[in-house]
Amino acid sequence: MSEPNTPENARKMEPVEEQPASAARRAFVRLGVGAVGAGYASAIGYPIYAYLATPAQRAAAAAAVTQTQLDGADKLPAGSAMMFRFGPKPALLIHHADGTWVAMTAVCTHLGCTVQYEAPENRIFCACHGGVYDARTGANVSGPPPKPLTQFRVEVTDGSIVISRA
Amino acid sequence: MxxxxxxxxxxxxxxxxxxxxxxxxxxxxxxxxxxxxxxxxxKTVPEHAHSFWYYWGGVSLFFFLVQVFSGVLLLVYYRPGVEAYESVRQITYDIRFGWLIRSTHSWAANLMVFAIFVHMFSVFFMKAYRRPREFGWWSGLALLGLTMVFGFSGYLLPMDDLAFFATKIGLEIPASMPVVGTLIADIVRGGPDVSEVTIQRFFALHVVVLPLVYVPLLFFHMWLVQRHGNAMPPAEEAKPEAERRTIPFFPDFFSRDMGMWLIALNVLAGLAALYPWQLGPQADPIAPAPLGIHPEWYFMSTFQILKAFGRWFPGEAGEVLGIGLFTLVLLLWAIIPLYDTRTHAGRRARAATWFGYFVLAGLIGTTIWGYWEI
Incomplete structure (x- = not known):
């Protein structure tokens, strides 16, 4: 089209040949409606997302902890274990028969079940799919777990135990 | 195919x-x-001077859908029973945008009742209840009644002081019925007074029982609209067929319908965001009722009529007369399709219209009066 694309021209052309002007207008309207629609969708969608995501975001903030103190945990008898919470996740503190202390996350690396310490076999066992970990190092020994359990640093003081990220 | x-x-x-x-x-x-x-x-829809009123059923439906959606979102954090107040406090002040979801639910509830009232009166004055649409009228009235029960049961769930007293007072109405009154009120309340037990059963009513009844009835109502089409007001019926105009349902009427939904959405969003619904102090069964306590606007008329009759006729007589009058008007309102059966404007048709004016003026008048006396 060599003619300038003015509204007058567009109107003049319409009956004969409605291609360029009305196609452009249609594209513009479509873009505008799409943009407004996207605006509404995000104005409704974002608050709903934030509303539903609040606990997950809080938990993520809680997971940022680097250490936790367990008062009275130093009384744990040798040859036994206890569960505790490290941030939002369960963790395992083991007092071995030889007097050493070990702490590690209790979330199985296979599918996220909580593992347990089995004193007679001196192993860490996951009841869900039979995963076995070494009770001293957390290394995955047998069964489906693909990775070892993450170890924590343990500091035994008089009256409490401080667990921190290794 | x-x-x-x-x-x-x-x-x-x-x-x-x-x-x-x-x-x-x-x-x-x-x-x-x-x-x-x-x-x-x-499919076509009649097009005439009063077509605007055709959109209000759709607007009511829109607000109902908003209620379903925002209600499910509230259900994510709401805990009925002893923790009810605490969970609503968390939703309102703690969870991100929880205030907005709750405010949307409360405002949409009010707007839904309003839209249904507009829909009902427009159907009444356009005489859209006449043969063969009687069941549309009755199912619509049932839906309005259920909507008000939705409103009443939902109002208690936050268990703040207003919710507590509103429910206490509201349940005095069935309690004042002769013989079975106390029995019914005790069953509804789950004891002699409003408590966590009441919340639990109102919760079950609000989120399970009422939706189970409401949704099929709503489908029945809309199926009837589809079956019989939009009713024409008598003025249109009087015109010769050639002078009547129609528009296609799709896309013409449908796009206007969606335009009304968009307006409704904007009004709702504005109200919910700019006037967030408040949460009062936690209900305390031994605290005195807060001054100026009053029911929601859609119960104000009933409240004021009962109050006025109680003043004019002291003792039980006032309550019985007030409830009696209300029941009588409601009954006449419900059987109007059986009374105003003519298709042209006759004596009965005019009487029905006047009855409509009387009810509308009565509702608005007693509501204003009620607010005046607070």
Missing amino acids: AVSSYPEPEAKTAAKKGAGAALFRWVDERLGIEEILAFARH
């Missing part, structure tokens, strides 16, 4: 190219979308 339509008919869409059109054809061949669209395009 019928077997004869295979291979594909020369439908409009068949000519279109591209992945979108191909997907549409794939779905259409299996589900018959084009058939539904053709039906919707073929």
